[in-house]
Amino acid sequence: EVQLVETGGGLVQPGRSLKLSCVASGFTFNNYWMSWTRQAPGKGLEWVASITNSGGSTYYPDSVKGRFTISRDNAQNTLYLQMNSLRSEDTATYYCTRDFRGAWDYWGQGVMVTVSS
Amino acid sequence: DIQMTQSPASLSASLGETVSIECLASEGISNDLAWYQQKSGKSPQLLIYAASRLQDGVPSRFSGSGSGTRYSLKISGMQPEDEADYFCQQSYKYPRTFGGGTKLELK
Numbered sequence: 001e002v003q004l005v006e007t008g009g010g011l012v013q014p015g016r017s018l019k020l021s022c023v024a025s026g027f028t029f030n031n032y033w034m035s036w037t038r039q040a041p042g043k044g045l046e047w048v049a050s051i052t053n054s055g056g057s058t059y060y061p062d063s064v065k066g067r068f069t070i071s072r073d074n075a076q077n078t079l080y081l082q083m084n085s086l087r088s089e090d091t092a093t094y095y096c097t098r099d100f101r102g103a104w105d106y107w108g109q110g111v112m113v114t115v116s117s
Numbered sequence: 118d119i120q121m122t123q124s125p126a127s128l129s130a131s132l133g134e135t136v137s138i139e140c141l142a143s144e145g146i147s148n149d150l151a152w153y154q155q156k157s158g159k160s161p162q163l164l165i166y167a168a169s170r171l172q173d174g175v176p177s178r179f180s181g182s183g184s185g186t187r188y189s190l191k192i193s194g195m196q197p198e199d200e201a202d203y204f205c206q207q208s209y210k211y212p213r214t215f216g217g218g219t220k221l222e223l224k
Binding site for chain 2: 035044045046047050059060061062095100101102103104105107108109110
């Protein structure tokens, strides 16, 4: 059974940093691109970052480029999202997702990040 | 960026009714379109990928169609468990973008 389990969320002040982790199981992690997607409270979905299966290439929207870094440890079956210079508009539930033919076929349960003073 | 305009924003359907939700892309996306269902308090679930391919385990009453810039999701026979938010998403270009969502309620 495929499982994606995110950790690392919480309350953080504006301008500070936070690192999310996602432990994957039930599939061959290093065969798949992985991504992070977020959802602000009561709002729609926003793609945040993607990484190739080897980790050699990464992709970001302009809203987080230069502040967020996606990475992975294939030996540990773990995906990461380093978030720096956090802003109030980064407040959201962050989902770890597995890429499948351009879509995301498995989603974690989500982890809440609240940016507030 | 490719804008995805989803309609309607909300709708209400009776048990057994056929429902359609549409997504209009700001440019052609070559069938690189997915549909997701999100029930209250839960993570999104993939329903359709590549515009018309049904994800494993998804009931056959769900179907996707379209081409170019216009795509639709059809639910043939509304069931109580279909009450949820639905989102379309394009993967033709970066940044990946979503439609604004459709809230589907049972009448």
